[in-house]
């Protein structure tokens with residue numbers, strides 16, 4: 191009888207160990223996420239993104255890359271992070287092969303370096319609306335032939351891009367305008383007028399396929415708000431944004447679209463209130 | 464083969480009544496050791512925690528960072544465990560790793576259906592109740608060839624194993640599965656005896672170990688009617704390695720599980736302290752080829768991991784570099800060197816030595832020279848001390864260069880940025896790389912010394928004449944010295 195009890199106790203303890211390990215892991219990481227949230231600034235909704243840097247396909251991915259899927263499941267999820275203006279963004283960074291670094295130049299964030307198997311956490315409030323591309327700021331300085339070097343030389347940090355999009359609830363537009371892009375007239379009308387603080391609703395209609403890729407539309411210094419490439423003939427895109435910077439800004443096609451459209455110019459004039 | 468009438472004069476054979484002057488009865492000297500070995504809970508108090516830890520390693524390999532140096536699976540197995548095994552456990556503890564090894568746990572469980580007690584009964588030639596098919600392992604496979612080939616296979620992929628946690632998961636997980644299946648199909652530890660790739664080299668190098676488990680008096684064994692050591696009793700399971708203590712003369716195939724200590728009714732088994740390299744007799748081609756393989760691998764790894772040859776490194780690192788042709792060349796060279804080239808050179812050395820030593824033998828009427836086969840197998844032992852010390856010399860730099868990973872891994876076993884004990888960010892700090900040569904050179908010299916010393920003793924037993932004995936091993940001694948010099952050059956640049 192005694193023997194039976196001992197057997198049961200030992201086997202139970204063993205099984206408890208088997209189950210305990212993953213359970214502990216789960217709670218530890220949940221707890222760590224909570225700590226990160228508690229440490230982050232408090233504003234709006236809280237979004238947590240886990241970015242993993244990989245040199246082999248050359249990307250920051252939102253997929254979780256672990257021992258089991260590193261080999262045969264190529265991570266493909268392009269990192270698009272969407273939040274609303276005023277929300278809190280928490281980004282955890284990790285790398286699985288070599289040192290990478292995260293940079294969001296337009297927001298002045300980074301480069302934040304992260305070593306393989308380590309974790310870095312950053313948090314900030316998305317207080318500017320727009321699309322903010324991010325990338326890896328690491329430059330490969332390998333001269334050796336070690337496997338990490340070979341990896342980076344083949345694939346590189348350059349491709350490790352993604353975009354953080356901060357959208358804003360803007361309400362009714364103060365200025366509503368449509369611009370047509372065509373070979374005959376370039377940007378029509380060539381000038382858009384607004385005042386600082388206005389909400390602009392801008393529709394771009396394409397009347398050309400350019401050199402096959404469609405046309406582009408971009409307002410310099412407003413790139414985080416208005417920059418679109420490859421609008422095919424007959425398509426249109428609408429942007430809604432706040433004109434928060436005064437001045438005169440040039441409009442151009444950010445897609446190579448043939449001599450005429452490439453040479454065409456427009457302007458976006460934001461006057462004082 | 465050893466001529467039976469001479470047996471007692473052979474300095475390489477162990478005496479019937481223990482302990483001879485060069486042995487110390489450790490159970491007598493430290494009674495707590497004996498008590499420990501007799502406890503039913505031993506060795507499971509070691510095995511079960513190791514098993515749980517092993518489970519954590521597997522989880523870490525699967526769900527942790529794919530970066531090897533940030534995963535406990537790699538750092539603890541291929542740095543800590545390997546280093547501890549080759550530098551401490553094997554030379555000082557024989558197969559004490561097998562005492563605590565978690566791999567065969569489920570295979571044992573399938574057979575015994577008990578963890579903490581012994582089942583009395585009558586199955587598979589034992590006095591225990593065992594379950595499963597309990598088949599007898601085929602005679603043809605009752606050698607360590609499977610282990611030799613298995614080890615070479617693993618060694619070919621070593622670059623994957625030590626850099627990719629998942630590769631190690633598949634390998635070790637696979638071994639557990641095989642151990643469990645063979646545990647179900649065959650009686651006792653067939654897996655450990657004939658399949659486990661780790662077991663192969665443990666068996667070879669445990670011959671050098673400074674401890675041995677033996678019966679105190681083989682005459683008691685002769686009179687013993689129960690033969691409980693091999694057959695088991697209500698106190699212990701029959702020897703899982705199927706060893707009859709009355710005949711045990713070498714460490715090779717004793718897994719130090721202490722079942723026999725528990726079951727022997729005459730308290731006739733003890734652990735003895737003994738001089739380094741006390742078991743000197745290799746018994747077959749499988750064993751000597753194991754010695755060839757291990758020596759070649761020590762050499763190959765030294766070249767790949769420590770040497771200055773970037774190209775060969777890339778060849779070995781197939782998974783990362785994708786150079787399949789280079790990898791094929793690397794593997795072919797490895798297998799050729801281990802299975803054919805070194806044995807051939809060794810054969811020539813033995814043949815030459817035999818030729819020199821048997822000059823004029825017929826005329827003196829001293830009898831015939833020992834056969835080529837005897838010499839080939841017996842002298843093979845000279846590769847053992849040197850091989851072991853070469854592995855030790857190879858493993859020190861690994862530990863010294865990468866050992867600091869252990870400190871950070873303790874806090875972050877999965878490489879997911881944990882910090883359990885505050886050491887998660889401990890930086891990589893090589894430990895005195897400048898001391899390496901001062902450790903490696905003595906190691907190799909020590910190994911060479913023992914190889915030559917044992918070679919001389921073996922030769923004396925075979926030739927019965929010091930002059931002939933010495934002559935017969937001169938070419939071999941030159942070969943071993945050249946090998947040592949090659950290692951030294953590699954380590955000292």
Ligand code: SF4
Pocket residue numbers: 560561562564565566567642654655656659660661662663665718
């Ligand atoms: S032979 Fe292999 S599986 Fe068996 S106990 Fe030893 S190391 Fe473990």
Ligand code: SF4
Pocket residue numbers: 678683684685687688689690691692693708709726727728729730731732
């Ligand atoms: S049970 Fe003890 S006495 Fe009997 S053969 Fe085995 S070791 Fe010898």
Ligand code: SF4
Pocket residue numbers: 676692701702703704705706716717718719720721722723724
């Ligand atoms: S002889 Fe057998 S039972 Fe005894 S310790 Fe060795 S393996 Fe275990």
Ligand SMILES: [Cu+2]
Pocket residue numbers: 243289290291326327328346347350
């Ligand atoms: Cu990068």
